[in-house]
Amino acid sequence: MRRTAALLLLTVASLASPGVAHALGVRLSIRGAGTVHETTVFNQIAARCGAPVLQSPATTPTNIFGAQCVAGSATGGYPSGSIVEYVATPAPGYRFNRWQPADGQGTAVTCGLSSPPATSTTYPGSSICRFVISDNLQTQVAFVDDTDPVMAALSGPAGGVNGPAGFTFSAVADPTLKAYECRVPGFREAWAACASGVEESPPDGTWAFEVRAVDFSNNRSDPSSWVWTVDTQEPETTILTGPPSATAETSAAVEFESSETLGGFRCQLDSGDPAPCSSPHSATGLAVGAHTLKVWASDAVGNEDATPAEVGWTVNAPAEPEPDPPPEPDPPAEPAPPSGTPPGAAPPGPAPSPPAATPGSPPARRSGPTRSLARVRAITLGAGTLKLSKGAISLSVSCPSGQACSGSVAVAATKPRLALGKAAYRLAAGKRATLRVKLSAKGLRLLQRLGKLRVKITTTTRDAAGRQAKAAWTRTLRL
Numbered sequence: 001m002r003r004t005a006a007l008l009l010l011t012v013a014s015l016a017s018p019g020v021a022h023a024l025g026v027r028l029s030i031r032g033a034g035t036v037h038e039t040t041v042f043n044q045i046a047a048r049c050g051a052p053v054l055q056s057p058a059t060t061p062t063n064i065f066g067a068q069c070v071a072g073s074a075t076g077g078y079p080s081g082s083i084v085e086y087v088a089t090p091a092p093g094y095r096f097n098r099w100q101p102a103d104g105q106g107t108a109v110t111c112g113l114s115s116p117p118a119t120s121t122t123y124p125g126s127s128i129c130r131f132v133i134s135d136n137l138q139t140q141v142a143f144v145d146d147t148d149p150v151m152a153a154l155s156g157p158a159g160g161v162n163g164p165a166g167f168t169f170s171a172v173a174d175p176t177l178k179a180y181e182c183r184v185p186g187f188r189e190a191w192a193a194c195a196s197g198v199e200e201s202p203p204d205g206t207w208a209f210e211v212r213a214v215d216f217s218n219n220r221s222d223p224s225s226w227v228w229t230v231d232t233q234e235p236e237t238t239i240l241t242g243p244p245s246a247t248a249e250t251s252a253a254v255e256f257e258s259s260e261t262l263g264g265f266r267c268q269l270d271s272g273d274p275a276p277c278s279s280p281h282s283a284t285g286l287a288v289g290a291h292t293l294k295v296w297a298s299d300a301v302g303n304e305d306a307t308p309a310e311v312g313w314t315v316n317a318p319a320e321p322e323p324d325p326p327p328e329p330d331p332p333a334e335p336a337p338p339s340g341t342p343p344g345a346a347p348p349g350p351a352p353s354p355p356a357a358t359p360g361s362p363p364a365r366r367s368g369p370t371r372s373l374a375r376v377r378a379i380t381l382g383a384g385t386l387k388l389s390k391g392a393i394s395l396s397v398s399c400p401s402g403q404a405c406s407g408s409v410a411v412a413a414t415k416p417r418l419a420l421g422k423a424a425y426r427l428a429a430g431k432r433a434t435l436r437v438k439l440s441a442k443g444l445r446l447l448q449r450l451g452k453l454r455v456k457i458t459t460t461t462r463d464a465a466g467r468q469a470k471a472a473w474t475r476t477l478r479l
């Protein structure tokens, strides 16, 4: 019984030991990115935490545990009753939030000697915490980053592309910047991590590339956006007019168009090298024989028609002028009739060939090249302005008397260049007809947008012999 009482006494004495009371420590931890250092002479942070400051990595996100150590210890450090000052410094891009109790062991610090003084263990009042060591203590400082990053630049394809599009971008300099997220609404809807130089390959259409910057604490910038167009479709080339299939002309004009407004053409005459060209394209100095012109349209982003439009024709040798008839050979000198032959009697020997027949009239000449080609003689154009009626332009055409004619009338805007419509006709000699040239939907939209258009009206006419003539007028077309 006495032994038990003695043990109990010893235990009570140990708990009250002055040595334990004079050797206290502070368990210190950091959430977010920053440092804590001590300004008091004990400087147990420098002595115990491996460095002059306790530091969390500069990338530690808001509210994430970054560093911890115990300043002081049970065997030495802070004397009970001493005054200690800790100073919290945020990492770049972060700010001091508060001192607060941590989950660790010990009594939570109250920064009661700070200015203003803390009244609670959670203290947002100052980044400097001054307090009296009275026990084994614990405290934690919280740094936060609540500043969104900001996008600085974004660039992508100017206009359109016919394949993948690359995008480069950057954010305003920011030590908390972690990464970027990109998306293409309607194609790749979800935001996904990406880096400058990323390529996107959506199908044909108009798209918006969006990018935003993200920091270590998952703050996000407003998105930046870049609109571009993808066009992988090659245009279709159409020959509008060309020479007749057989002609004596050694030059030819070929008109053509593309199914797409912007872009260009390449032309190849016979086995020559394809070269850039525009409509109408003229070929001159053509040799007698067969000729072919191939035309490839290309669009604004470089897609070229894989199947060129082609027109073929033959240049015939010009009709030779009829040679003058050879001079009449002198009739062979008649031998003097031998005496004794009665006048009128047939001479002996083979009968003389009859004299060459004198042509009664020159043989019909083959129709050679002539400059007087058939032509749509009159196009009624009104007083300088054409009006659109029911989506079409009405033009009066007539054929000269004495020649039937056929051909086409093409109407095209001159600025921007756009084929608007075309109509064919066939007229008997001396006849007149009203031709309606219906505008294409694209042409109609253009006219509706601009209110009026400068148009070129081109007629291509062939006469019965296949000879071709062209004429052009320029007028203003109004709605």
Ligand SMILES: [Ca+2]
Residues within 6 Å of the ligand: 093, 145, 146, 147, 148, 149, 174, 176, 177, 215, 219
């Ligand atoms: Ca930030």
Ligand SMILES: [Ca+2]
Residues within 6 Å of the ligand: 231, 232, 233, 234, 235, 260, 299, 303
């Ligand atoms: Ca295209």
